[in-house]
Amino acid sequence: MSTHTKFYGNESLRQNLRQMQARGRMAHGxxxxxxAGLGKKTLAAQLIAGMxxxxxxxPCGxxxxxxxxxxxxxxxxxWVEHSGKLGGFSVETVRSVCADLAIPPSEGDAKFYVxxxxDAMDPRTQNLLLKAVEEPPDYVYFLFTAxxxxxxxxxxxxxxxxxAVFPVTEAECREALGERGxxxxxxxxxxxxFHGNIGRCLAYLEEDAMRETVTxxxxxxxxxxxxxEYTMLQTAAALGKDRSRAMQFLLLLDRTIRDAMVRKHQPNAPCIGCDAEGASLLARQLSSSGAQNMHLAVNRAYAALAANVNLPLALSALCAACMDAGTASSLRSQKKGRKLL
Ligand SMILES: [Zn+2]
Known part of the structure; x- marks a missing residue:
């Protein structure tokens, strides 16, 4: 985690943090x-280093x-340790943080728990931490990223x-990537x-897995x-058993569906997804309700994966729903409407 390299964009957020610090009123939480990829952890590390x-x-570096x-x-x-398949924090870990709070800092005058x-921190562990977040010792700061x-x-x-941490402009993103050679x-x-998401662009350039997910x-x-449908099922199967990769795939898919919805009305609208050409083709084919149904199906699959539902099951349901939504969605919703009447 680099503590002193240039951080692009998010000027007003960084200004807020600088002002809090300059006035000696840094928030304790x-x-x-x-x-993901916007630099939240880097920003947290730089904030800590600055203090x-x-x-x-x-920070001088x-x-x-x-x-x-x-x-x-x-x-x-x-940097509080994660545990479990979904990457939450265990009760024991949070208890150990709470027990550690009373021990004053050993180097400076502040202590940080990051x-x-x-995203997968469950209500039980949050409740354990609640009192500490409400009334932390003067020297304690909690940083969360999600x-x-x-x-x-x-x-x-x-x-x-x-x-909120926002993407940078595409020009800033090009500059940041160019700076890395x-x-x-x-x-x-x-x-x-990946547009203005520097972290995701870097992953795309440096990691085979990310490039494959985009493909x-x-x-x-x-x-x-x-x-x-056959090719789509094969594609879903090629994601393997990697849940986080499948979730990344769903996010990318959803962004292109959203792009298609926008491009139905504005053919040259800028894209947020990974496939501008695909979005335009999809826009020509899909009805608005078809696109909406597809978006809902992707969200359902995402929620299922987040809840640890069997991965192939969630993805094959998604494939069927996408094929359905892509074909007779408007017709079916008309029929359904009639039945309800
Ligand atoms: Zn220094």
Whole structure:
């Protein structure tokens, strides 16, 4: 986690954090929320480094404290350990955090507990933490990162400051990727798929698995366009047993369905998904209610995977629903309407 490299975009959020710090009024609980890849954890690490580094332009990236932070070896900063298949936090872990709160910091005057990626943090562990978040010792700060603010209970959320992290512009994203040594062509390719999400663009450029997931998504979209259920089933099977990869696939698929819905009305509207061409073709074929049904089917599959439902089962239900939605959705909804009457 780099504590001092340039952070692109999100100027007003960073300004808010800087002001809180300058006034000595840093919130003791902060949730940074936004899609995966937007830099929430990097921002949390930089916030911590800014408060702990004693250099004039903190974080300096060079001092003993910054070096400890960079290696995640600072004794007063705990990136709370995940556990379980879904990546939540165990009751024992949260209890150990609560027990640790009373011990003053050993290096500086602040102690940090980072609950990163807390999307699967269950209500029970949140309730265990509630009292600590309500009345933490003066030196304790809690940082949470999640894709959606709704993952935290209203009781927890009401005690902390929630800040949204947004994608950067495509130009900023190209610059950030170029700075890391990628060719203009590679940057353009990645930005065409993941737009202003620097983390996702990097994963696309650096990880075979991410590139394959994008390819599978495009194949699935193509098979919906061609009404080819067999290929779509094969595509879903190619995702294997990797739940998080399947969820990434569903997110990408859903974005292209949303793009298709938008492009039905505005053919040249900018895309948020990975397949602009597929979105345009899909827009020509789908009725609005068909697109809506497909979107709902993807959401159902996503919720099923998040709830640990059997993966092949959830995906084959999705394939059938997509084929259905792509063909006679408007006709069927008319019939259904008649039955209800
Ligand atoms: Zn430093």
């Amino acid at each position: 902060i949730l940074l929320h936004g899609a 702990l580094c004693q250099a004039e332009h903190a 060079n001092c003993r404290i910054c070096r400890m932070l960079e290696k995640q070896q600072h004794p007063d900063v705990r 609950f990163a990626d807390c 894709e959606s603010p709704a993952v935290l209970l209203p009781t927890v959320r009401s005690r902390i400051v929630s800040e 990628f060719s203009p062509e590679a940057c353009e390719d990645a930005v065409g798929v 599978l998504t495009k194949t699935a979209i193509n098979s919906i366009i061609k009404k080819d």
